[in-house]
Amino acid sequence: MKYDYLVYAVGAETQTFNIPGVREHSCFMKELDDAEKMQRRFIDCLESAAFPGQSKEEIDRLLHMVVVGGGPTGVELSGELHDFLEDDLRSWYPELADHIRITLVEALPSVLPMFSKQLIDYTESTFKEAKIDILTKTMVKEIKEKAVVLQMPDKTIAEVPCGMVVWAAGNTLRQVTRDLMAKLPEQQTNRRGITVDESLRMKGANGIFAIGDCTATSYAPTAQVAAQEGSYLGRIFKQLAKRDALVEQLAEVKTLPDSEVEKKTKVETLESQIAKTEKIRPFKYSHQGSLAYIGSDKAIADLPFFQSGNIATAGVATYLFWRSAYLSKLFSLRNRALVATDWIKVKVFGRSVLSMLRLIS
Numbered sequence: 032m033k034y035d036y037l038v039y040a041v042g043a044e045t046q047t048f049n050i051p052g053v054r055e056h057s058c059f060m061k062e063l064d065d066a067e068k069m070q071r072r073f074i075d076c077l078e079s080a081a082f083p084g085q086s087k088e089e090i091d092r093l094l095h096m097v098v099v100g101g102g103p104t105g106v107e108l109s110g111e112l113h114d115f116l117e118d119d120l121r122s123w124y125p126e127l128a129d130h131i132r133i134t135l136v137e138a139l140p141s142v143l144p145m146f147s148k149q150l151i152d153y154t155e156s157t158f159k160e161a162k163i164d165i166l167t168k169t170m171v172k173e174i175k176e177k178a179v180v181l182q183m184p185d186k187t188i189a190e191v192p193c194g195m196v197v198w199a200a201g202n203t204l205r206q207v208t209r210d211l212m213a214k215l216p217e218q219q220t221n222r223r224g225i226t227v228d229e230s231l232r233m234k235g236a237n238g239i240f241a242i243g244d245c246t247a248t249s250y251a252p253t254a255q256v257a258a259q260e261g262s263y264l265g266r267i268f269k270q271l272a273k274r275d276a277l278v279e280q281l282a283e284v285k286t287l288p289d290s291e292v293e294k295k296t297k298v299e300t301l302e303s304q305i306a307k308t309e310k311i312r313p314f315k316y317s318h319q320g321s322l323a324y325i326g327s328d329k330a331i332a333d334l335p336f337f338q339s340g341n342i343a344t345a346g347v348a349t350y351l352f353w354r355s356a357y358l359s360k361l362f363s364l365r366n367r368a369l370v371a372t373d374w375i376k377v378k379v380f381g382r383s384v385l386s387m388l389r390l391i392s
C-alpha cells in the first residue's frame with residue numbers, strides 16, 4: 032500500500048536474553064494471549080495440587096509461583112497473585128492456601144528502580160507482610176519444566192522447584208522493526224529501537240513517523256508516553272493537512288484572472304499562512320506521574336507536584352487514586368462503566384475463573 036506518511040507503532044516484544052527455557056517453559060506478560068495462558072497454567076497448578084495422593088514436595092512445587100522482573104509489571108502481577116490467593120483461593124482451597132509461595136526475582140539491587148527509595152522500601156515491607164519473597168541481585172540462568180535455575184547474589188547456583196514462572200523482564204525489538212532499521216544502517220544505529228528526531232520522524236526516512244515502544248528515546252516505554260506521542264502526531268497531521276489545502280489554494284489563486292495587484296496580495300497572504308504551517312513544534316512529553324499497584328489494596332505513586340519536585344505517596348488512599356486514574360484513561364463512558372462494574376463484581380463475588388466455577392459447581 033503506497034503512503035504519503037507512515038506512522039510506525041508496532042510496539043515491542045518480550046526480551047528473553049536468549050536464556051535457555053524461557054520461551055518454552057515460562058509464561059509471558061505482554062499480550063492478552065499471554066495473560067490467558069498464564070491464567071490456565073496457574074489454575075492447572077492449583078487443580079493438580081488439589082488432586083488426591085500428591086506428595087507434600089509436589090504440592091509445594093506446584094504452588095510455588097516465580098515472577099521474574101521487578102519492574103511495575105512484575106510487582107503488580109505479584110501483588111495481584113497474592114490478592115487472588117488471599118481473597119478467593121483461601122476460601123475455595125483452604126487446605127492448599129498455606130502451601131502457596133510467591134517469589135519475585137530481580138537482577139538489579141532493588142525492585143521498581145524508577146520509584147523513590149521511600150516507595151521501594153514501602154513496597155518491600157508490604158511484600159514481606161504478604162509473604163511474597165523478593166530476591167534481588169539474583170539472575171535467572173535457566174528455566175526448566177519444573178524448576179528455575181538461579182544465580183544467587185553470592186554467585187552460587189540454586190535450582191528452585193516451582194509450578195509456574197512468569198517472565199516480565201523487559202522488551203526487545205520486533206523483527207519487523209529490525210528489518211526496517213537495517214534499511215538505514217547509517218542513521219539507525221541504536222540497538223534499543225528506532226531513532227527519531229524532535230518531531231518523531233524516523234531519522235533517515237522523512238515520510239515515516241515512529242512512536243511508542245518501538246522507538247529509542249529518553250522516555251520510558253509506557254502507554255503514557257505512547258498516547259501523548261499519538262495525540263501529538265494527530266495534531267501534526269492536522270497541521271500538514273491545513274498546509275496541503277493552502278498550497279492547493281495558492282496554486283488556484285495563481286491561475287485566477289484577477290488583476291496583478293489583487294493576485295499579489297492574495298499570494299502573499301497565502302504564502303505567509305503556509306510558512307506558519309511549515310513550522311512544526313517539537314514533541315514535548317509531560318510526565319503525569321508513575322503509579323503501581325502492590326497488592327493488599329495498596330498502591331504507590333510518584334507524582335510531579337507543580338515545579339517543586341515529586342510527591343511520593345503510598346497506601347489505601349493511593350490505591351483508590353490509582354483506580355480512578357485508570358478509569359479516567361479509558362476511552363468512553365461505556366468502558367468506564369463496564370470496568371468499574373467488573374471491579375465491584377470482583378469485590379463482592381470474587382474473581383470469575385471458569386475452571387474454578389466448574390470445580391465448585
Ligand SMILES: Cc1cc2nc3c(=O)[nH]c(=O)nc-3n(C[C@H](O)[C@H](O)[C@H](O)COP(=O)(O)OP(=O)(O)OC[C@H]3O[C@@H](n4cnc5c(N)ncnc54)[C@H](O)[C@@H]3O)c2cc1C
Nearest residue numbers: 040041042043060061104207243244245252253254255257
Ligand atoms: C503487563 C503490562 C502492563 C503495563 N502497564 C502499564 C501502565 O500501567 N502504564 C503505562 O503507561 N504503560 C504500561 N505498560 C506499557 C504499555 O502497555 C506500552 O508502553 C504501550 O502499550 C506501548 O504502546 P505502543 O502503541 O508502542 O505498542 P503496543 O501497545 O504494543 O501496540 C503495538 C501493536 O502493533 C501490533 N503489531 C505488531 N507487529 C505488527 C505488524 N507487523 N503489523 C501490524 N501490527 C503489528 C501489535 O499486535 C500491537 O497491537 C504495560 C505493559 C505491560 C506489558
